[in-house]
Amino acid sequence: MSHYYDDKDLPRFPEMGTEAPELWEKFSAWYAAVFREGALSEREKALIALAVAHAVQCPYCIDAYSQTCLEKGSNAEQMTEAVHVAAAIRGGSSLVHGVQMRHHVERLSM
Amino acid sequence: MPTTTSLLRRSHPLADPALQRQRLEGTPLRRNFAAALDASGLLPFRATSIDTLQINLGKLCNQTCRHCHVDAGPDRRESMPPEVVEACLRVLETAAIPTLDITGGAPELHPQFRALVTRARALGRRVLDRCNLTVLLLPKHDDLPTFLAAHRVEVIASLPSTNARQTDAQRGSGVYEGSLVGLRRLNAVGYGRDPELVLDLITNPVGAFLPANQAALEAEWKHWLKQHHDIDFNHLYTITNMPISRFLEYLLDSGNYESYMERLVNAYNPPAAAGVMCRNLLSVGWDGKLYDCDFNQMLELPVEAAVPTTVFGFEAEALARRRIVIGNHCFGCTAGGGSSCGGATVS
Numbered sequence: 001m002s003h004y005y006d007d008k009d010l011p012r013f014p015e016m017g018t019e020a021p022e023l024w025e026k027f028s029a030w031y032a033a034v035f036r037e038g039a040l041s042e043r044e045k046a047l048i049a050l051a052v053a054h055a056v057q058c059p060y061c062i063d064a065y066s067q068t069c070l071e072k073g074s075n076a077e078q079m080t081e082a083v084h085v086a087a088a089i090r091g092g093s094s095l096v097h098g099v100q101m102r103h104h105v106e107r108l109s110m
Numbered sequence: 111m112p113t114t115t116s117l118l119r120r121s122h123p124l125a126d127p128a129l130q131r132q133r134l135e136g137t138p139l140r141r142n143f144a145a146a147l148d149a150s151g152l153l154p155f156r157a158t159s160i161d162t163l164q165i166n167l168g169k170l171c172n173q174t175c176r177h178c179h180v181d182a183g184p185d186r187r188e189s190m191p192p193e194v195v196e197a198c199l200r201v202l203e204t205a206a207i208p209t210l211d212i213t214g215g216a217p218e219l220h221p222q223f224r225a226l227v228t229r230a231r232a233l234g235r236r237v238l239d240r241c242n243l244t245v246l247l248l249p250k251h252d253d254l255p256t257f258l259a260a261h262r263v264e265v266i267a268s269l270p271s272t273n274a275r276q277t278d279a280q281r282g283s284g285v286y287e288g289s290l291v292g293l294r295r296l297n298a299v300g301y302g303r304d305p306e307l308v309l310d311l312i313t314n315p316v317g318a319f320l321p322a323n324q325a326a327l328e329a330e331w332k333h334w335l336k337q338h339h340d341i342d343f344n345h346l347y348t349i350t351n352m353p354i355s356r357f358l359e360y361l362l363d364s365g366n367y368e369s370y371m372e373r374l375v376n377a378y379n380p381p382a383a384a385g386v387m388c389r390n391l392l393s394v395g396w397d398g399k400l401y402d403c404d405f406n407q408m409l410e411l412p413v414e415a416a417v418p419t420t421v422f423g424f425e426a427e428a429l430a431r432r433r434i435v436i437g438n439h440c441f442g443c444t445a446g447g448g449s450s451c452g453g454a455t456v457s
Contacts, residue, residue: 041326070315073322073330075273 010060043072050079051086113282114176116183117356124359125181127410134353134438137368139375143440150380155434157402160426162391164211164451165190165198166404167220169396173242175281177314177357179408182215194398195222197421202233205426211391211451213240213404218254231261240312241267243292244285259299264308266347267293272334276316293341302342310345312453318366320377320446321348324454347453350374352405352442374441382448385455388434394421402434404451405442411435
C-alpha cells in the first residue's frame with residue numbers, strides 16, 4: 001500500500017466487525033443512538049461531528065460528515081464556522097498550556 | 111458566481127432527451143428501478159387516481175438555474191397554445207380532479223396564465239402556482255401578488271437555501287436578494303400570514319447530495335427567515351434533484367454522477383416508492399401531450415400507449431389506472447424521505 005488513507009476504505013468500516021462481531025454490534029447501536037435527534041437536533045450533532053473530525057484530523061470522518069452536514073441542511077458558512085470552533089479549541093488548548101510553561105519558568109528562574 | 115444558459119442554446123448534446131435516457135439506463139447500478147419496485151412488490155406500477163392535473167405552460171423563464179430539469183430559460187420559446195389551454199380547462203370542467211398545479215418555466219410569463227387561473231378557480235379547483243419569486247419583480251408583473259391573492263391561489267415558491275451564496279450558486283447572481291423581495295411582496299398582501307393565503311417554499315439541495323429532513327429544516331427556516339427578514343411562510347418542501355437535464359450536466363461535469371446515482375439507489379425507500387406523486391398526478395406538456403410526471407415530460411417519456419396520450423383525448427378512467435412509465439431517474443423520487451412536487455412523501 002503506497003498511502004495510509006484511501007476513500008474506498010470508508011465503506012469497508014463494517015469489516016471491523018469481522019473478528020469481534022459483538023463489539024461491533026454494540027458500537028454500531030451506540031453510534032446510531034448518539035446521532036439520533038434528542039436534546040440536540042440531528043443537524044447540530046452532525047456539525048459537532050464535523051468539528052470533532054477536524055480536531056482529531058480524521059479524513060474519513062471529514063468526508064462522511066461534510067456530506068451528512070449538507071444532507072441535514074447545513075450550509076458551507078455554518079460548516080466553516082464549526083471547523084473554526086474546532087480550530088479555536090485546538091489553538092486555545094495549545095496556548096493555555098503556556099501557563100504550565102510559565103509555572104516551570106517561574107520555578108526555575110531567579 | 112457561475113452563470114449558465116440553456117443546454118439547447120449551447121447546442122449541448124444533453125439537450126437531447128434521448129441521450130439523457132441512454133446515459134441513465136446505461137449506467138451500471140446495483141439494481142435498476144424496475145428491480146427495486148419488483149422487490150418491494152410494487153409491480154405492475156400503476157396510477158391509483160388523478161388528484162392533480164399538473165400543467166406545464168412552457169419553458170420560458172426569466173432565470174436559468176443550474177439544476178433545472180426543464181432546461182428552461184429566457185431563450186426558450188415553447189409555450190402552450192390557446193387550444194391546449196382550452197383542452198385542459200375542458201378536462202377540469204368534466205373530470206373530478208380537485209387540484210390544478212401550474213408550472214413551467216415561469217408559468218406567470220405565459221400570456222394566458224391569469225385567464226387559466228381565473229377560470230380554474232371559477233370551477234372551484236384548488237390552484238397551485240410554482241413561482242420562482244423573481245418573476246414578481248418584473249415591471250409587467252408587479253401586480254401578481256394582488257392577483258394571486260384575489261384568486262386564493264396557493265403559491266409554491268422556490269428558495270434553495272437561506273444562504274445567499276448557495277442560492278445564487280444554483281439560481282443565478284442576485285437571485286437570493288430578489289427572492290427575499292418577492293417573499294416580502296407576497297407577505298405584504300397576506301401570503302403566509304392570512305390562513306387563506308398559502309405560501310409554501312420548495313428547496314432543492316445546492317449540489318450532489320440528498321435533501322435534509324423536511325420537518326426539521328422547516329422549523330429552522332421559519333425561525334431564521336422571521337428573525338432575519340421578518341418573512342413568514344406556511345410549509346417547506348424538500349425536493350431531491352433529479353439526475354436529468356442541467357442537473358445531469360452538473361453531475362457529469364463535476365465528477366459526481368456515479369456517486370450520486372449510487373447514493374439514490376442505496377437510499378431507495380419502499381414506502382417512498384409506494385407514495386410517489388405520479389400515482390395520483392397527470393402531467394400535461396406545453397403541446398398537450400400527457401406524461402406521468404414533469405420529469406418524464408422533460409425526458410420525453412409519454413404515458414403508456416394503451417391510454418390517451420394527449421389532453422385532447424382525455425379519458426379519466428383509463429388514465430387514472432394507467433401503468434406508469436419508469437426509468438432509473440425515478441430513484442430521485444424514492445430516495446430517503448421521498449421526493450415529489452409536494453416535498454417528502456414519508457415522514
